[in-house]
Amino acid sequence: MGYKDLKFEKNALFLVTGGAGFIGSNLCEAILDMGYKVRCLDNLSTGRYENIEKSTLNPDFTFIKGDIRDLDTCMDACRDVDFVLNQAAWGSVPRSIEMPLLYEEINIRGTLNMMEAARQTGVKKFVYASSSSVYGDHPVLPKQEGREGKLLSPYALTKRVDEEYGRLYKVLYGLDTYGMRYFNVFGRRQDPNGMYAAVIPKFIRQLMDGQVPTIHGDGRQSRDFTYIDNVIEANLKACLAPSEAAGEAYNIGAGGREYLIDVYYDLCKALGKDVEPEFGPARPGDIRDSNADISKARQMLSYDPEYDFEKGINLAIDWYKENL
Numbered sequence: 001m002g003y004k005d006l007k008f009e010k011n012a013l014f015l016v017t018g019g020a021g022f023i024g025s026n027l028c029e030a031i032l033d034m035g036y037k038v039r040c041l042d043n044l045s046t047g048r049y050e051n052i053e054k055s056t057l058n059p060d061f062t063f064i065k066g067d068i069r070d071l072d073t074c075m076d077a078c079r080d081v082d083f084v085l086n087q088a089a090w091g092s093v094p095r096s097i098e099m100p101l102l103y104e105e106i107n108i109r110g111t112l113n114m115m116e117a118a119r120q121t122g123v124k125k126f127v128y129a130s131s132s133s134v135y136g137d138h139p140v141l142p143k144q145e146g147r148e149g150k151l152l153s154p155y156a157l158t159k160r161v162d163e164e165y166g167r168l169y170k171v172l173y174g175l176d177t178y179g180m181r182y183f184n185v186f187g188r189r190q191d192p193n194g195m196y197a198a199v200i201p202k203f204i205r206q207l208m209d210g211q212v213p214t215i216h217g218d219g220r221q222s223r224d225f226t227y228i229d230n231v232i233e234a235n236l237k238a239c240l241a242p243s244e245a246a247g248e249a250y251n252i253g254a255g256g257r258e259y260l261i262d263v264y265y266d267l268c269k270a271l272g273k274d275v276e277p278e279f280g281p282a283r284p285g286d287i288r289d290s291n292a293d294i295s296k297a298r299q300m301l302s303y304d305p306e307y308d309f310e311k312g313i314n315l316a317i318d319w320y321k322e323n324l
């Protein structure tokens with residue numbers, strides 16, 4: 001079952017931090033469509049107001065422009081909230097290698113502020129974005145919770161620390177926290193622009209603009225590319241998960257494994273382009289292969305992803321064709 005039929009209390013209020021970003025804005029929209037109230041907190045640093053423009057027309061939606069690095073802002077945002085979906089963070093492994101201090105401030109301190117505010121205001125469930133990057137250099141595939149290797153980037157470290165705080169906030173304070181280890185999410189509204197853009201929207205944009213995309217490494221790296229609707233499902237099901245499942249982190253993937261070079265040619269075909277890519281050096285900090293064992297999330301959160309890669313990529317391509 002997907003997420004659209006999930007039921008919460010009639011007046012349930014969700015706080016989505018990072019709600020003007022790719023994943024956050026999709027969460028806001030999905031929750032509003034289901035008839036519940038959403039408060040969105042975002043400082044618009046990497047997110048865009050246009051992502052939430054449609055939601056602002058809904059009386060059940062409120063937007064706070066603010067920063068999770070400020071505890072008072074987090075406290076105000078959490079008041080009367082039932083569920084926090086904490087997505088605010090800076091993404092990108094390479095950028096974190098350039099700016100480790102900023103990543104520490106936003107991704108660790110910001111998330112800690114949010115957990116603390118949620119604890120003090122009596123939030124019921126605190127669901128937060130982690131990342132498959134926490135697996136570091138552990139070679140075993142598929143990736144399984146509890147089998148993590150040495151971390152490869154400051155970004156991965158920030159997510160690992162968030163997970164430890166998540167565990168502690170459950171053990172020490174009884175806050176029900178659920179870490180979502182997303183595996184390369186893609187879909188509508190993911191930003192295709194800039195040097196830190198994720199690979200799928202970046203390739204789509206470059207191919208549509210007649211540019212020649214660059215693949216870092218040999219293209220044989222593999223990923224469990226996960227469609228956005230699976231991520232929405234995971235977040236909402238975590239809000240309904242039992243307390244016994246809290247204090248833990250969960251792989252949120254689609255359970256597939258795609259080689260980047262194959263994805264590239266799939267995109268070329270779907271967009272009617274016949275362009276050979278350029279190859280550049282592999283990027284430091286990147287994991288070579290990553291696909292998720294999702295049995296823990298299936299068991300504990302009833303996560304049952306509806307979209308495999310093929311179904312998701314076709315929807316994503318259609319969206320970019322209409323919206324770019």
Ligand SMILES: NC(=O)c1ccc[n+]([C@@H]2O[C@H](COP(=O)([O-])OP(=O)(O)OC[C@H]3O[C@@H](n4cnc5c(N)ncnc54)[C@H](O)[C@@H]3O)[C@@H](O)[C@H]2O)c1
Binds near residue numbers: 043068110181186
């Ligand atoms: N997209 C993926 O494939 C992926 C994979 C693993 C983990 N994640 C995690 O999921 C979350 C959402 O990622 P996304 O892809 O939607 O990124 P995004 O950049 O589109 O969204 C992040 C949002 O957070 C906001 N933000 C950043 N710093 C903030 C701050 N200090 N205060 C308030 N708001 C702030 C940004 O303005 C933006 O709107 C992040 O935590 C990211 O690390 C994403």
